[in-house]
Amino acid sequence: MIRFENVGLRYGIGPEILRDVSFHIPERSFQFLTGPSGAGKTSLLRLLFLSLKPTRGNITVFGRDRSTISRHDLPMLRRKIGVVFQDFRLLDHLTTFENVALPLRVRGREEASYKSDVRDLLAWVGLGDRMHVYPPVLSGGEKQRVSIARALIEQPAVLLADEPTGNVDPPLARRLLKLFIELNKLGTAVIIATHDLSLMEQVDSRRMVIHDNRVEIYD
Amino acid sequence: MIEELLRRAGADREKAAKTFRRIMPDGKANPILPATTVSARALTLVVAIMTFLACLTLGAVILVNRTAETWQTQIAREATIQIRPAEGFDMDAALEKAKSLAETFDGITSAKIVDREATARLLEPWLGSGLDLDTLPVPRLVVVTIDPQSPPDFEAISATVARDIPNASFDSHRNWVDRLITMARTTALFGTGIFILVLAATVLTVVFATRGAMAGAGHVIEVLHFVGAQQGFISRQFRHRFFLIGLWGALAGGMLASLLFLALRFWGSANMAAPEADQAAALFGQFSLGLSGYGATLLVILAIASLTGLTSQLTVTAFLQDLHDGETK
Numbered sequence A: 001m002i003r004f005e006n007v008g009l010r011y012g013i014g015p016e017i018l019r020d021v022s023f024h025i026p027e028r029s030f031q032f033l034t035g036p037s038g039a040g041k042t043s044l045l046r047l048l049f050l051s052l053k054p055t056r057g058n059i060t061v062f063g064r065d066r067s068t069i070s071r072h073d074l075p076m077l078r079r080k081i082g083v084v085f086q087d088f089r090l091l092d093h094l095t096t097f098e099n100v101a102l103p104l105r106v107r108g109r110e111e112a113s114y115k116s117d118v119r120d121l122l123a124w125v126g127l128g129d130r131m132h133v134y135p136p137v138l139s140g141g142e143k144q145r146v147s148i149a150r151a152l153i154e155q156p157a158v159l160l161a162d163e164p165t166g167n168v169d170p171p172l173a174r175r176l177l178k179l180f181i182e183l184n185k186l187g188t189a190v191i192i193a194t195h196d197l198s199l200m201e202q203v204d205s206r207r208m209v210i211h212d213n214r215v216e217i218y219d
Numbered sequence B: 001m002i003e004e005l006l007r008r009a010g011a012d013r014e015k016a017a018k019t020f021r022r023i024m025p026d027g028k029a030n031p032i033l034p035a036t037t038v039s040a041r042a043l044t045l046v047v048a049i050m051t052f053l054a055c056l057t058l059g060a061v062i063l064v065n066r067t068a069e070t071w072q073t074q075i076a077r078e079a080t081i082q083i084r085p086a087e088g089f090d091m092d093a094a095l096e097k098a099k100s101l102a103e104t105f106d107g108i109t110s111a112k113i114v115d116r117e118a119t120a121r122l123l124e125p126w127l128g129s130g131l132d133l134d135t136l137p138v139p140r141l142v143v144v145t146i147d148p149q150s151p152p153d154f155e156a157i158s159a160t161v162a163r164d165i166p167n168a169s170f171d172s173h174r175n176w177v178d179r180l181i182t183m184a185r186t187t188a189l190f191g192t193g194i195f196i197l198v199l200a201a202t203v204l205t206v207v208f209a210t211r212g213a214m215a216g217a218g219h220v221i222e223v224l225h226f227v228g229a230q231q232g233f234i235s236r237q238f239r240h241r242f243f244l245i246g247l248w249g250a251l252a253g254g255m256l257a258s259l260l261f262l263a264l265r266f267w268g269s270a271n272m273a274a275p276e277a278d279q280a281a282a283l284f285g286q287f288s289l290g291l292s293g294y295g296a297t298l299l300v301i302l303a304i305a306s307l308t309g310l311t312s313q314l315t316v317t318a319f320l321q322d323l324h325d326g327e328t329k
Helices: A041-048 A074-078 A096-105 A111-124 A140-152 A170-185 A197-201 B002-008 B013-023 B038-076 B091-103 B116-127 B154-164 B174-213 B215-226 B231-270 B275-284 B290-327
Strands: A002-010 A016-025 A030-034 A056-061 A081-084 A158-162 A189-193 A206-211 A214-218 B078-083 B108-113 B140-146 B168-171
Touching: A002 A041, A016 A041, A016 A056, A016 A214, A030 A041, A030 A170, A030 A197, A041 A158, A041 A189, A081 A140, A096 A111, A096 A140, A111 A140, A111 B002, A111 B013, A140 A158, A140 A170, A158 A170, A170 A189, A170 A197, A170 B002, B038 B174, B038 B231, B038 B290, B078 B091, B078 B154, B091 B108, B091 B140, B091 B154, B154 B168, B174 B215, B174 B231, B174 B290, B215 B231, B215 B290, B231 B290
Parallel strands: A030 A189, A030 A206, A081 A158, A158 A189
Antiparallel strands: A002 A016, A002 A056, A206 A214, B078 B140, B078 B168, B108 B140
């Protein structure tokens, strides 16, 4: 589904952050992406999310060569990729409910067609009684859960999550992980970037470890 | 699909529905773009001020153009035959002959002798009242009214008058008319130039104010882009919002300018005989923009509102292009 071949990335004229990265993300796969701080996890996620182009090498996403994807084609491909951003990227003038519904709303769907889905998903991530409030009054953990719900609402083909349990307590982290696993069982490929060893120990899955600017795969 | 996910994850949908009914207010969803912000209010004010100035200039140009046209037409409609007195000369007969002669030419609608009283009144500011015209060698006039649509052959009239009536000369006022035409055209050109400058200043101010008001919108554009919104969708949202902001501002400014002209018009009508109103009317004519003037004001309002919307759309496009260029680096 997504394939990296000898991919390298550098910002400007700086050193290569990622070097000779080659891997394949198959459909319905589940993997953790880990490595020390500053190793390039977020940069790798940005490459996967098509918000960066590699300096060298080839990336194939849903059968299309990254270098040939135009600006106009990007939104349609992005709709297949759900992202949980580390900094949440919520809109402060929309309620929790409206933030989660945003991907559906920009596609022109009527509220009646998605209201119950958004409501139930928010209740499941523990924000059932916070649907009507605005992000500025949410805690970090609550914002993170809104961001997760927004990424899941469309059941994307691939889910990229950047430290999705970084701001929540262990029970809620387990609960969110369960949601990711169920999502994966229903056919979504999941890539979770995390430092949290205890989280990784709960699932027997592939691990992608960034070490010395290279990605090592442990199946 | 999400239903299946939630079912498998063990979600309590009944409880979620109850909570939703309890806490979620009924009503319209928030707009995708933030509602009125401080920068949007400032933009409305800037647009209102600049539209007011543009409409005021436009109205002034229309009034000046119309007044210049009126001067020109009034002067061009008249000519005079001047007869100088001489020893033993029958002035009254000469005046009658000049009048009859003038009326024979095509393009002259009427001819009128300026009688003794009227001539004395003309000279009154210089020579005082109670003037006896017989004691002074004062020339007498025949005022000829010209059809401006098909003016007569001035040279033929001039030659005939000089040949047939002793001491008479024909003055077509062409020198004055030419000067007035030049002056009127210069005034109109000057006014149009000022209007173009004000319009250019308005365009630049509105463009920069719109871009300033959008400076904080980068985050919103980025989020919409990342959740898969097409460029057209994002552009439409911004264009619509900023068109409305521009329209409110431009309507306020344009209506204020129109009200000012209406107030001046009523002031002019109410003080028609007063010296200050006469003075203003002599300089600017009646303060009436007419239907075409108000139509032009409406066009300015719509143009400025459209400009605001278009600028926001172009700013979104440029922002997304930068984002894409960043994505390709």
